[in-house]
Amino acid sequence: MAKLEDVAREAGVSIASASYALSGGKPVSAALRRRVLDAATRVGYVPHRQARTLRTGRSQTFGVVLPDLVNPFFTALLQAIERAARESGYGTLVAGGGGDGASEAAALDLLAEHRVDGLVWVPAGDPGAIPQVPTVTVDRAAPDCDGVAADHDEAGRLVARHLRGAGRRRPVVLHGPSDVPTARARSRGFRDAWTGEIAFEAEVPFDHRIPAAVVRRLADAEADYDAVACANDAVALGVLRTLQRSGRRVPTQVAVVGVDDIAFAELAEPPLTTVRQPVDALGAEAVRLLTDRLAGVGGPARRVTLPVRLVVRASSPASPAGAARTDGGPGARWAAR
Amino acid sequence: MAKLEDVAREAGVSIASASYALSGGKPVSAALRRRVLDAATRVGYVPHRQARTLRTGRSQTFGVVLPDLVNPFFTALLQAIERAARESGYGTLVAGGGGDGASEAAALDLLAEHRVDGLVWVPAGDPGAIPQVPTVTVDRAAPDCDGVAADHDEAGRLVARHLRGAGRRRPVVLHGPSDVPTARARSRGFRDAWTGEIAFEAEVPFDHRIPAAVVRRLADAEADYDAVACANDAVALGVLRTLQRSGRRVPTQVAVVGVDDIAFAELAEPPLTTVRQPVDALGAEAVRLLTDRLAGVGGPARRVTLPVRLVVRASSPASPAGAARTDGGPGARWAAR
DNA sequence: CGCACGAGGTGAAACGTTTCACCGTCGACG
DNA sequence: CGTCGACGGTGAAACGTTTCACCTCGTGCG
Numbered sequence: 001m002a003k004l005e006d007v008a009r010e011a012g013v014s015i016a017s018a019s020y021a022l023s024g025g026k027p028v029s030a031a032l033r034r035r036v037l038d039a040a041t042r043v044g045y046v047p048h049r050q051a052r053t054l055r056t057g058r059s060q061t062f063g064v065v066l067p068d069l070v071n072p073f074f075t076a077l078l079q080a081i082e083r084a085a086r087e088s089g090y091g092t093l094v095a096g097g098g099g100d101g102a103s104e105a106a107a108l109d110l111l112a113e114h115r116v117d118g119l120v121w122v123p124a125g126d127p128g129a130i131p132q133v134p135t136v137t138v139d140r141a142a143p144d145c146d147g148v149a150a151d152h153d154e155a156g157r158l159v160a161r162h163l164r165g166a167g168r169r170r171p172v173v174l175h176g177p178s179d180v181p182t183a184r185a186r187s188r189g190f191r192d193a194w195t196g197e198i199a200f201e202a203e204v205p206f207d208h209r210i211p212a213a214v215v216r217r218l219a220d221a222e223a224d225y226d227a228v229a230c231a232n233d234a235v236a237l238g239v240l241r242t243l244q245r246s247g248r249r250v251p252t253q254v255a256v257v258g259v260d261d262i263a264f265a266e267l268a269e270p271p272l273t274t275v276r277q278p279v280d281a282l283g284a285e286a287v288r289l290l291t292d293r294l295a296g297v298g299g300p301a302r303r304v305t306l307p308v309r310l311v312v313r314a315s316s317p318a319s320p321a322g323a324a325r326t327d328g329g330p331g332a333r334w335a336a337r
Numbered sequence: 338m339a340k341l342e343d344v345a346r347e348a349g350v351s352i353a354s355a356s357y358a359l360s361g362g363k364p365v366s367a368a369l370r371r372r373v374l375d376a377a378t379r380v381g382y383v384p385h386r387q388a389r390t391l392r393t394g395r396s397q398t399f400g401v402v403l404p405d406l407v408n409p410f411f412t413a414l415l416q417a418i419e420r421a422a423r424e425s426g427y428g429t430l431v432a433g434g435g436g437d438g439a440s441e442a443a444a445l446d447l448l449a450e451h452r453v454d455g456l457v458w459v460p461a462g463d464p465g466a467i468p469q470v471p472t473v474t475v476d477r478a479a480p481d482c483d484g485v486a487a488d489h490d491e492a493g494r495l496v497a498r499h500l501r502g503a504g505r506r507r508p509v510v511l512h513g514p515s516d517v518p519t520a521r522a523r524s525r526g527f528r529d530a531w532t533g534e535i536a537f538e539a540e541v542p543f544d545h546r547i548p549a550a551v552v553r554r555l556a557d558a559e560a561d562y563d564a565v566a567c568a569n570d571a572v573a574l575g576v577l578r579t580l581q582r583s584g585r586r587v588p589t590q591v592a593v594v595g596v597d598d599i600a601f602a603e604l605a606e607p608p609l610t611t612v613r614q615p616v617d618a619l620g621a622e623a624v625r626l627l628t629d630r631l632a633g634v635g636g637p638a639r640r641v642t643l644p645v646r647l648v649v650r651a652s653s654p655a656s657p658a659g660a661a662r663t664d665g666g667p668g669a670r671w672a673a674r
Numbered sequence: 675c676g677c678a679c680g681a682g683g684t685g686a687a688a689c690g691t692t693t694c695a696c697c698g699t700c701g702a703c704g
Numbered sequence: 705c706g707t708c709g710a711c712g713g714t715g716a717a718a719c720g721t722t723t724c725a726c727c728t729c730g731t732g733c734g
Contacts, residue, residue: 001449001469003690014714019692026693029712049450050387050396051690054719059387061451069416070600072409079406082433091447094431096419110428112338113386114398132338208604237604244606263407267545267574269581269606340720351684356722363723366682388720391689 002043011039022047053115061091062290063111063133065104067124069096071206071234072262073277074122077138080283081120088291090117101125118290125179136289138282140181141303146293148285148304152182152259155275156189158310159229159257162273164194166319168227168255172218173201174239176231180206183231186259190229199225206231208238219246226254227316233258233265233274240268240315255316270314278306339380348376359384390452398428399627400448400470402441404461406433408543408571409599410614411459414475417620418457425628427454438462455627462516473626475619477518478640483630485622485641489519489596492612493526495647496566496594499610501531503656505564505592509555510538511576513568517543520568523596527566536562543568545575556583563591564653570595570602573609577652592653607651615643 008018013032020026021036022045039045053059062085066074082092093114095107104124108131111119119135121127127142137147163171173190176183183206200223202214210218217223219242228243230236236258240250248254250270258265261276285304312318345355350369357363358373359382376382390396399422403411419429430451432444441461445468448456456472458464464479473483500508510527513520520543537560539551547555554560556579565580567573573595577587585591587607595602598613622641649655 004692005690015691016693016714016716017712020713023692027712032712046446047450048391048452048690050390050452051719052692053387054385054391054689054721055691055693057719069412069419070409072407072412075406075409075412079433082406082431091451092431094419094429096416109383113384114428115385115387208600237601241604241606241608263545264574264601264604267578267601268604269577271578341722342720352721353684353686353723354682357683360722363683364681369682385720388689389722391691391719392721392723394689 001048002045003048004045006043007036007040007045010043011035058117059115060089061093061114061116062287063093063095063108063114063116063119065107065111065119065121066094066096067104067122071232072264073232073260073279076262076279077122077283080280081138081286082283084284084287088287090287101128117294120286120290125177126181134290134293136286136293138286144301146289146302148282148289148306149182150277150282150308151305152185152308153189153192155259155277155308156186156191157193158189158275158308159186159259160190160193162257162310162312162316162318163227163229163255164196166227166255166316170197170199170225171227171229171255172199172225173229174214174231174235175201175203176206176235178203186231199223204231204235206234208234208241210235210238210242215242218242228254228256230256230258233260233262233272236272236274236315237264237268240272251314251316257316261311265311266313268315273313273316274311276309276311278308281306338385339382340385341382343380344373344377344382347380348372395454396452397426398430398451398453399624400430400432400445400451400453400456402444402448402456402458403431403433404441404459408569409601410569410597410616413599413616414459414620417617418475418623419620421621421624425624427624438465454631457623457627462514463518471627471630473623473630475623481638483626483639485619485626485643486519487614487619487645488642489522489645490526490529492596492614492645493523493528494530495526495612495645496523496596497527497530499594499647499649499653499655500564500566500592501533503564503592503653507534507536507562508564508566509536509562510566511551511568511572512538512540513543513572515540523568536560541568541572543571545571547572547575547579552579555579565591565593567593567595570597570599570609570611573611573652574601574605577605577609588651588653594653598648602648603650605652610650610653611648613646613648615645618643 004015004018008015011018017032018036021028021033064078064081066078068074085092093111093116095110112133116133119131119133121135121137123137123140123142130142130145135145137145139149141147141149175187178184200217204211204214228239230239236256240256243250243254250256258272258274261274265272265274341352341355345352348355354369355373358365358370401415401418403415405411422429430448430453432447449470453470456468456470458472458474460474460477460479467479467482476486478484512524515521537554541548541551565576567576573593577593580587580591587593595609595611598611602609602611
């Protein structure tokens, strides 16, 4: 591949001049700039970022570490981060941890070796040591580390108040993994705002595969509940299927609520009521925090909390009356025929 | 960050010896190896991959360019590629194109500047020039370029035969974008194997947002069709919603079939019949082709085609009888109460 | 005993950039 | 007319590795 030397030779100038002309590191005569630019396109110059990194100590690259690439919430986040980074002139190196601590550590190491300028990190669980690279956590906080997250407490409260307002009396609460801070925050928020009874609670993985024990309790004909508050949308979609298999009507008999607002939430049948996380804003804010730090902004770790929003859909309408009215699933129509 | 020189000093040996001891580029006495390894952990050595790249000309990194990070099929693929790459000792640099040609070209350039050793590329449309880096396309072929793809012709045929076998007579066919080779292959396969009537055909984007014109035709009470063959699962999920809104029963009145088998296909209501693409194998095979090339395997461009498999679920049961029997959606049960 | 050879180590060049220090020339000003 | 500064440009060092060529012992064999 063509290098700077080739450009310089082609343009008949020194390597230094070619560099200055291309990077603008130092003012240069218009004629020379022109000549160099032409030469560069002529020989097909491709700058060598690694060499630049070596010399300057900056790679113009952010690393992103995610617990999992299957959950659409994370990939939406990744896309947002990638776009924001690109707009700030940074590339993105992605390392998907396998969800477990070991491969997460490996991913962090790999990125450190690549000398990323900064790290956007969604810790898989309670984070241990934070990397020595400038880092911002997303969605889950780490001590002494800039972080941005949606307001998960509020998300929990919104769900509780919504169910209450919709006239539900005995919800099932499916908590996320207790070693995930956001899961704890949502649970906390829910408990703060929910004063009445609870049918039962259980801890489930952030996944659409509902544990068999929970499936049994949900399917139990004796079980008395009229709502399921789910740890996230993936769980909610799994619950939706479980309920339908066990013959319960959603939302007339049971309301289902998730959190995240992934793309498939509105494609579910019935469409899923959920709490939307501001993914684009999360990504943009993470990149902003990082670039700030790199620009030399000092001070203690900053925490940014972004607002969430309840999105009411048919799986849990705003009121019981609404439930009857909007229970527009295939079942309703079929029965009406 | 600690560098090789620090390790060498700490161990009391030359830089060269330290390098050999750590990389194994040359046999070295056990005692020295031990001393260097200890020193390395003591000073917290982090190798500088960029420097290594500069010297060796290999970055031990693959670039991955995807048209879109929202479609779960691509993210599943990404995960497979990332894992396979890691197992071969390669890191992964991801650049999600925005789907359009311009940002795709930008992504390819960025990766070229990062001097990735190879490129795994899912072209957004018909690929123009292929990069000068060793490249393997996935899912969509490019001329003179190694490629791996599922058997999309067969996928189309499987759908056609399945619908026929299930007793469907007049399907709607929703083709993917005609500038995407795989979409054309599926359509071709379907047409090859389908001999009867077709209600109507239309071209739709690979997306769950069904164009308004198509929605109207599907919802038209006069429209006479008993199946919808969809370009992929995202489209199928969108169609499912459209049909349910327009009051058609799936699968009793209309069967719906997708392609890809994304995770949400089985969470749909009713669960989606689809053709499964072997994502893990696609990723592994892509990495294998690439590492082969890097190992010096020459010869003309190779094309690998991997088999697909029909996955029958409730949205389109195997037989009409089955339809009646397995129409186990909430509606059926509800009606039975 | 002398020589050659192998094992174990080291010095230094090279990879492609950026950037500091320097150099020549020309115009302006004292 | 001499000097100085600005301007436009260049040479070369440095970033952290790898790796080639070389060097120095110790040892085994003739």
